[in-house]
Amino acid sequence: MKLQVAMDLLTTEAALELAGQVAEYVDIIELGTPLIKAAGLSAVTAIKKAHPDKIVFADMKTMDAGELEADIAFKAGADLVTILGTADDSTIAGGVKAAKAHNKGIVVDLIGVADKVTRAKEVRALGAKFVEMHAGLDEQAKPGYDLNGLLRAGEEARVPFSVAGGVNLTTIEAVQRAGADVAVAGGAIYGAADPALAAKQLRAAIS
Numbered sequence: 001m002k003l004q005v006a007m008d009l010l011t012t013e014a015a016l017e018l019a020g021q022v023a024e025y026v027d028i029i030e031l032g033t034p035l036i037k038a039a040g041l042s043a044v045t046a047i048k049k050a051h052p053d054k055i056v057f058a059d060m061k062t063m064d065a066g067e068l069e070a071d072i073a074f075k076a077g078a079d080l081v082t083i084l085g086t087a088d089d090s091t092i093a094g095g096v097k098a099a100k101a102h103n104k105g106i107v108v109d110l111i112g113v114a115d116k117v118t119r120a121k122e123v124r125a126l127g128a129k130f131v132e133m134h135a136g137l138d139e140q141a142k143p144g145y146d147l148n149g150l151l152r153a154g155e156e157a158r159v160p161f162s163v164a165g166g167v168n169l170t171t172i173e174a175v176q177r178a179g180a181d182v183a184v185a186g187g188a189i190y191g192a193a194d195p196a197l198a199a200k201q202l203r204a205a206i207s
Protein backbone atom coordinates (compact mmCIF):
# COMPACT_ATOMS: atom_id res chain seq x y z
CA MET A 1 0.00 0.00 0.00
CA LYS A 2 1.27 3.46 -0.88
CA LEU A 3 1.42 6.31 1.63
CA GLN A 4 0.23 9.78 0.57
CA VAL A 5 0.85 12.93 2.58
CA ALA A 6 -1.91 15.53 2.17
CA MET A 7 -0.52 19.02 2.67
CA ASP A 8 -3.42 21.22 3.75
CA LEU A 9 -1.15 24.22 4.28
CA LEU A 10 -1.44 27.70 2.85
CA THR A 11 1.91 28.68 1.37
CA THR A 12 4.35 27.16 -1.09
CA GLU A 13 7.16 27.75 1.40
CA ALA A 14 5.42 25.76 4.13
CA ALA A 15 4.60 22.99 1.64
CA LEU A 16 8.20 22.79 0.43
CA GLU A 17 9.41 22.58 4.02
CA LEU A 18 6.96 19.81 4.93
CA ALA A 19 7.61 17.87 1.73
CA GLY A 20 11.34 18.07 2.43
CA GLN A 21 10.80 16.62 5.90
CA VAL A 22 8.60 13.69 4.88
CA ALA A 23 9.39 12.83 1.25
CA GLU A 24 11.61 9.87 2.10
CA TYR A 25 8.70 8.13 3.87
CA VAL A 26 5.90 8.77 1.36
CA ASP A 27 5.11 7.72 -2.19
CA ILE A 28 2.67 10.49 -3.11
CA ILE A 29 2.82 14.18 -2.18
CA GLU A 30 -0.58 15.86 -2.25
CA LEU A 31 -1.12 19.58 -2.57
CA GLY A 32 -4.42 20.03 -0.73
CA THR A 33 -7.26 22.08 -2.13
CA PRO A 34 -6.73 24.96 0.34
CA LEU A 35 -3.05 25.12 -0.67
CA ILE A 36 -3.84 25.23 -4.39
CA LYS A 37 -6.51 27.90 -3.79
CA ALA A 38 -4.18 30.01 -1.64
CA ALA A 39 -0.92 29.62 -3.53
CA GLY A 40 -2.02 28.69 -7.04
CA LEU A 41 -0.74 25.98 -9.36
CA SER A 42 2.79 27.36 -9.13
CA ALA A 43 2.92 25.44 -5.84
CA VAL A 44 2.46 22.21 -7.81
CA THR A 45 5.34 23.19 -10.10
CA ALA A 46 7.57 23.98 -7.11
CA ILE A 47 6.87 20.65 -5.39
CA LYS A 48 7.40 18.62 -8.57
CA LYS A 49 10.67 20.45 -9.20
CA ALA A 50 11.87 19.74 -5.65
CA HIS A 51 10.67 16.09 -5.72
CA PRO A 52 10.74 14.84 -9.32
CA ASP A 53 10.90 11.22 -8.13
CA LYS A 54 7.58 11.46 -6.22
CA ILE A 55 4.03 11.19 -7.50
CA VAL A 56 2.60 14.71 -7.20
CA PHE A 57 -1.12 14.85 -6.50
CA ALA A 58 -3.07 18.05 -7.15
CA ASP A 59 -6.30 17.98 -5.14
CA MET A 60 -8.20 20.22 -7.53
CA LYS A 61 -11.63 18.81 -6.54
CA THR A 62 -12.87 19.84 -9.97
CA MET A 63 -16.66 20.02 -10.41
CA ASP A 64 -16.89 21.39 -13.95
CA ALA A 65 -14.63 21.96 -16.96
CA GLY A 66 -12.89 18.67 -16.28
CA GLU A 67 -10.64 18.62 -19.33
CA LEU A 68 -9.55 22.25 -18.93
CA GLU A 69 -8.86 22.12 -15.19
CA ALA A 70 -7.05 18.78 -15.38
CA ASP A 71 -4.98 20.03 -18.32
CA ILE A 72 -3.70 23.09 -16.43
CA ALA A 73 -2.83 20.99 -13.38
CA PHE A 74 -0.96 18.40 -15.49
CA LYS A 75 0.86 21.20 -17.31
CA ALA A 76 1.89 22.59 -13.90
CA GLY A 77 3.53 19.25 -13.03
CA ALA A 78 0.84 17.11 -11.40
CA ASP A 79 0.87 13.36 -11.94
CA LEU A 80 -2.59 12.82 -10.44
CA VAL A 81 -5.52 15.26 -10.37
CA THR A 82 -8.83 14.95 -8.53
CA ILE A 83 -12.31 15.42 -9.96
CA LEU A 84 -15.35 15.17 -7.70
CA GLY A 85 -17.54 12.09 -7.98
CA THR A 86 -20.59 14.36 -7.78
CA ALA A 87 -19.59 15.96 -11.09
CA ASP A 88 -21.31 15.02 -14.31
CA ASP A 89 -19.93 12.00 -16.16
CA SER A 90 -18.87 14.34 -18.98
CA THR A 91 -16.67 16.29 -16.54
CA ILE A 92 -14.93 13.09 -15.47
CA ALA A 93 -14.58 11.90 -19.06
CA GLY A 94 -13.04 15.28 -19.95
CA GLY A 95 -10.49 14.94 -17.18
CA VAL A 96 -9.65 11.41 -18.31
CA LYS A 97 -9.12 12.75 -21.84
CA ALA A 98 -6.61 15.30 -20.49
CA ALA A 99 -4.91 12.60 -18.40
CA LYS A 100 -4.48 10.40 -21.46
CA ALA A 101 -2.99 13.30 -23.41
CA HIS A 102 -0.40 13.81 -20.64
CA ASN A 103 0.02 10.11 -19.80
CA LYS A 104 -1.12 10.89 -16.23
CA GLY A 105 -4.14 9.96 -14.09
CA ILE A 106 -7.46 11.16 -12.73
CA VAL A 107 -8.51 10.27 -9.20
CA VAL A 108 -12.21 10.64 -8.48
CA ASP A 109 -12.88 11.99 -4.99
CA LEU A 110 -16.08 10.51 -3.55
CA ILE A 111 -16.45 13.14 -0.81
CA GLY A 112 -20.15 13.86 -0.34
CA VAL A 113 -21.31 10.95 -2.51
CA ALA A 114 -24.02 8.98 -0.70
CA ASP A 115 -23.63 5.70 -2.61
CA LYS A 116 -19.87 5.51 -2.91
CA VAL A 117 -19.87 1.87 -4.06
CA THR A 118 -22.05 2.46 -7.12
CA ARG A 119 -20.32 5.71 -8.09
CA ALA A 120 -16.88 4.13 -7.66
CA LYS A 121 -17.75 1.48 -10.24
CA GLU A 122 -19.22 4.07 -12.62
CA VAL A 123 -16.22 6.40 -12.55
CA ARG A 124 -13.76 3.55 -12.84
CA ALA A 125 -15.59 2.56 -16.05
CA LEU A 126 -15.16 6.17 -17.21
CA GLY A 127 -11.39 5.80 -16.87
CA ALA A 128 -10.51 7.00 -13.35
CA LYS A 129 -7.17 5.59 -12.23
CA PHE A 130 -8.59 5.07 -8.75
CA VAL A 131 -11.24 6.50 -6.45
CA GLU A 132 -10.76 8.23 -3.13
CA MET A 133 -13.03 7.00 -0.35
CA HIS A 134 -13.02 10.33 1.43
CA ALA A 135 -14.63 12.00 4.41
CA GLY A 136 -13.61 15.65 4.45
CA LEU A 137 -12.44 17.72 7.38
CA ASP A 138 -15.95 19.02 8.11
CA GLU A 139 -17.50 15.54 8.06
CA GLN A 140 -14.73 14.27 10.33
CA ALA A 141 -15.55 17.01 12.84
CA LYS A 142 -19.10 15.69 13.31
CA PRO A 143 -19.73 13.66 16.49
CA GLY A 144 -19.44 9.90 16.08
CA TYR A 145 -17.33 9.99 12.90
CA ASP A 146 -15.14 6.98 12.19
CA LEU A 147 -13.38 5.56 9.16
CA ASN A 148 -15.23 2.27 9.00
CA GLY A 149 -17.86 3.35 6.49
CA LEU A 150 -15.12 4.32 4.05
CA LEU A 151 -13.33 1.01 4.53
CA ARG A 152 -16.53 -0.99 3.94
CA ALA A 153 -17.24 0.99 0.76
CA GLY A 154 -13.72 0.34 -0.49
CA GLU A 155 -13.98 -3.38 0.17
CA GLU A 156 -17.37 -3.61 -1.53
CA ALA A 157 -16.58 -1.52 -4.61
CA ARG A 158 -13.80 -3.80 -5.84
CA VAL A 159 -12.02 -1.04 -7.74
CA PRO A 160 -8.64 0.52 -6.90
CA PHE A 161 -9.11 2.99 -4.04
CA SER A 162 -7.47 5.29 -1.54
CA VAL A 163 -8.81 6.20 1.89
CA ALA A 164 -8.74 9.77 3.26
CA GLY A 165 -10.52 11.00 6.32
CA GLY A 166 -8.39 11.27 9.40
CA VAL A 167 -6.08 8.30 8.73
CA ASN A 168 -3.56 8.05 11.57
CA LEU A 169 -1.30 5.60 13.37
CA THR A 170 -4.27 3.97 15.09
CA THR A 171 -6.24 3.37 11.89
CA ILE A 172 -3.72 2.87 9.11
CA GLU A 173 -3.43 -0.90 9.58
CA ALA A 174 -7.21 -1.25 9.15
CA VAL A 175 -6.93 0.78 5.94
CA GLN A 176 -4.39 -1.70 4.65
CA ARG A 177 -6.47 -4.71 5.75
CA ALA A 178 -9.44 -3.29 3.81
CA GLY A 179 -7.35 -3.57 0.66
CA ALA A 180 -6.70 0.10 -0.02
CA ASP A 181 -4.08 0.92 -2.62
CA VAL A 182 -3.23 4.24 -0.95
CA ALA A 183 -3.58 5.58 2.60
CA VAL A 184 -3.83 9.37 2.74
CA ALA A 185 -2.68 11.15 5.89
CA GLY A 186 -2.99 14.89 6.27
CA GLY A 187 -3.41 16.18 9.82
CA ALA A 188 -1.70 13.12 11.28
CA ILE A 189 1.49 14.31 9.56
CA TYR A 190 1.34 18.10 9.13
CA GLY A 191 -0.30 18.53 12.55
CA ALA A 192 2.30 16.42 14.37
CA ALA A 193 5.00 17.98 16.54
CA ASP A 194 7.52 16.07 14.43
CA PRO A 195 6.09 15.49 10.92
CA ALA A 196 9.08 13.42 9.79
CA LEU A 197 8.67 11.06 12.74
CA ALA A 198 4.91 10.82 12.15
CA ALA A 199 5.45 9.92 8.49
CA LYS A 200 8.17 7.43 9.40
CA GLN A 201 5.87 5.72 11.92
CA LEU A 202 2.99 5.55 9.44
CA ARG A 203 5.35 4.06 6.85
CA ALA A 204 6.60 1.49 9.36
CA ALA A 205 3.04 0.44 10.21
CA ILE A 206 2.28 -0.66 6.64
CA SER A 207 3.92 -2.77 3.96
Ligand SMILES: O=C([C@H](O)CO)[C@H](O)[C@H](O)COP(=O)(O)O
Nearest residue numbers: 006032033136165166185186187
Ligand atom coordinates in the same frame (compact mmCIF):
# COMPACT_ATOMS: atom_id res chain seq x y z
O1 LIG B 1 -8.75 16.37 1.04
C1 LIG B 1 -8.73 16.79 2.17
C2 LIG B 1 -9.70 17.80 2.66
O2 LIG B 1 -10.80 17.82 1.80
C3 LIG B 1 -9.11 19.19 2.70
O3 LIG B 1 -8.41 19.49 1.53
C4 LIG B 1 -7.70 16.29 3.11
O4 LIG B 1 -6.44 16.52 2.55
C5 LIG B 1 -7.90 14.81 3.39
O5 LIG B 1 -9.10 14.68 4.11
C6 LIG B 1 -6.76 14.18 4.19
O6 LIG B 1 -6.49 14.92 5.35
P1 LIG B 1 -6.80 14.35 6.81
O7 LIG B 1 -8.25 14.04 6.83
O8 LIG B 1 -6.38 15.47 7.73
O9 LIG B 1 -5.93 13.14 6.98
